Amino acid sequence: GAGVSQTPSNKVTEKGKYVELRCDPISGHTALYWYRQSLGQGPEFLIYFQGTGAADDSGLPNDRFFAVRPEGSVSTLKIQRTERGDSAVYLCASSVGADGTQYFGPGTRLTVL
Amino acid sequence: GESVGLHLPTLSVQEGDNSIINCAYSNSASDYFIWYKQESGKGPQFIIDIRSNMDKRQGQRVTVLLNKTVKHLSLQIAATQPGDSAVYFCAENNAGANSKLTFGKGITLSVRP
Numbered sequence: 001g002a003g004v005s006q007t008p009s010n011k012v013t014e015k016g017k018y019v020e021l022r023c024d025p026i027s028g029h030t031a032l033y034w035y036r037q038s039l040g041q042g043p044e045f046l047i048y049f050q051g052t053g054a055a056d057d058s059g060l061p062n063d064r065f066f067a068v069r070p071e072g073s074v075s076t077l078k079i080q081r082t083e084r085g086d087s088a089v090y091l092c093a094s095s096v097g098a099d100g101t102q103y104f105g106p107g108t109r110l111t112v113l
Numbered sequence: 114g115e116s117v118g119l120h121l122p123t124l125s126v127q128e129g130d131n132s133i134i135n136c137a138y139s140n141s142a143s144d145y146f147i148w149y150k151q152e153s154g155k156g157p158q159f160i161i162d163i164r165s166n167m168d169k170r171q172g173q174r175v176t177v178l179l180n181k182t183v184k185h186l187s188l189q190i191a192a193t194q195p196g197d198s199a200v201y202f203c204a205e206n207n208a209g210a211n212s213k214l215t216f217g218k219g220i221t222l223s224v225r226p
Contacts, residue, residue, distance in 0.1 A: 004156075031212065042202050042216030043157065056213060091156055098212045099145065104156035 002026070004105035006092050012111045013082055021077040021108045025094030032075050033102060034067055035059075035091040043091050043104075049075060050098060082112045125223045132190040136203035136217050141184060143205035147214065148177060148188045150199045157202060160188070190222075198224045 005024040013019050025032050031050055035043035045059040049069045057067075064082075069075040079086055089109050093102040126132045138146070144165040149157035163170045163177045163186075170177050176189040186203050200221050204214040 033213065035214075040219075042204075042219050043214070045213040045215070048213055059213065093156075095212070099206070101147070101159055101162060102212075102214060103159060104149075106154075106156045 004092055004094055004103055006090075006105040006108050008108060009106065010109045010111075012113065014113050015082060015084060017082050017112075019079050019082055019110065021079075021090050021110070023075045023077070023092030023094075023105060025073065025075070025092070026103060029094035029096055029100075029103075030072070031095045031098055031100065031102075032069060033093040033095075034075070034077050035093065035104075037089045037091055037107070039088075046077070046090075055098075079110075082110075084112050086110060087112045122218070123221045123223060125225060126193050127225050128193060128195060130193055132188075132193045132197070132222060134188045134190075134201050134220050134222065136186040136188075138184050138186060138203065138205045138217070140205060140207060140215070141181075142207045143215075145206040146177070146179060146186050147204045147206070148175075148186075149202045149204060149216075150197075151202065151219070152199045160201075193222075193224050195224050195226060198222055 007022045033048050034046040037043045047067050048056040052072045064080045067077045089107040091107045093104045095102045147162040148160040151157045161172045161177050163179050168179050174191045178187045200219045202219045203217045206214050
């Protein structure tokens with residue numbers, strides 16, 4: 001079946017702009033995760049959804065970052081007033097349940113000029 | 114084969130040899146461990162996992178060993194192939210911590226033809 005998909009694959013924006021990154025999880029997966037990966041580093045946790053609710057948002061770096069999952073499927077990561085330091089690959093993963101194997105999408109590469 | 118800790122970021126092996134990639138984890142409360150493979154421009158790909166009630170698990174050409182006493186995890190790849198060339202990450206999870214994964218820094222595996 002289809003894996004996790006993310007759009008866009010690449011996003012270039014200017015400092016101060018607003019961006020939205022989209023994640024389509026594997027069908028039937030109730031848990032959804034966002035991670036951020038900087039060059040040469042492992043992914044770092046941002047936020048975890050169980051169904052529609054954010055069960056853990058402790059990894060969001062500041063209040064410019066926000067994520068939603070209104071119908072318990074697709075999720076959008078929103079970044080306001082982007083900064084150059086936000087440049088990274090944003091990865092989405094989903095799993096069947098809270099402690100199931102996490103399967104990752106291809107990521108969105110965000111570049112803030 | 115050769116083994117390397119996370120303090121050495123690159124492992125080079127001859128095609129056909131066995132590879133051993135080591136990882137030291139930090140949280141003694143972690144009870145679930147996963148190895149991911151990441152190729153350039155792609156998201157992490159699940160390889161194999163192991164729970165803390167086991168010390169060994171085998172997959173196709175891969176074996177994961179867990180030593181909880183010294184908080185050490187290893188991935189063994191038999192008969193390494195050129196397609197195994199990638200960055201490998203170990204990740205740990207504490208089910209009591211809302212399932213977020215904590216990733217190690219990663220090791221680059223390079224397979225010489």
